[in-house]
Amino acid sequence: MDFFDGIGVVVTGGASGLGLATAKGFAAAGAKVAIFDMNEAAGEAAAKQFGGLYCNVNVTDDAAVEAGFAKARAAHGQERVLVNCAGGGGSVKTASRDRKTGEIKHFPLDMFERIIQVNLIGTFRCIAKSAAGMLTLDPLPSGERGAIVCTASAAAEDGQTGQAAYSASKGGIVGMTLPIARDLSREGIRINTILPGIFDTPLMNGAPDHVKSSLAASIPFPKRFGAPEEYASLAMEMCRNPYFNAEDVRLDGGIRMGYQ
DSSP states (O other): OOTTTTOEEEEETTTSHHHHHHHHHHHHTTOEEEEEESOHHHHHHHHHHHTOEEEEOOTTOHHHHHHHHHHHHHHHOSEEEEEEOOOOOOOOOSEEEOTTTOOEEEOOHHHHHHHIIIIIIHHHHHHHHHHHHHTTSOOOTTSOOEEEEEEOOTHHHHOOTTOHHHHHHHHHHHHHHHHHHHHHGGGTEEEEEEEEOSBOOHHHHTSOHHHHHHHHHTSSSSSSOBOHHHHHHHHHHHHHOTTOOSOEEEESTTOOOOOO
16 A cells, blocks of 8 residues: 555646646555646646546635635545645846837846745645645654645756745745744654756746757756656655655756856
8 A cells, every 4th residue: 555545635727837746756656646726628628638627726825715715625635735836937137128119127026926925825825724724634654644745846956037025935935844843853754855947847948949949058967857757756855754854855857057
């Protein structure tokens, strides 16, 4: 019997990319998986792929998150695993001058706030609500009640030009991992964070071929984009291994993003 057999799992951003691969991985191991996502058509289709449950959730909306957890728990029981993959970004320089017109602009503050709300506050909102639910569970023989995985980014440590908001949001996830682990340690709940590099996701697939080739060539080894299943594998190991706690782990083929 697999460690995950029969347990409840919630994956945010589970309709595509890293989240979908993770949801499929847990389902294949016997878990009862619910995915939170805003894209209803993609979410329903994804859930059908592995016999899971779709919950229409915007992680910036407190009531929607509460309703999502209520729906998931009604179907699968209180989750013992939460994986946070929901997120978004955008690239604008802090301040810049148009080369043709000379017009000076700065990063739109509403965009900065939106990225922080989705990536950082949305992640914490789901963590807090899931952890509160996990506290109602009886501990396993190991003393554990649950495990949480967050998704930051290599940009948390070496963000590119125009990524001030994105890097701040992902750096915040890295920064809160240890204190959350300490907050929850006496209750037997662990938390870890993955910092993915460049992965083969629908977002990256939209880039021009020459851009993708150049990015792949910059990865030390292997010289390719990461597979979402490789992210899922690490997320599952972070949950399966009871000594994995309070860690921030890069998963990037050794890339270090330079100045561009």
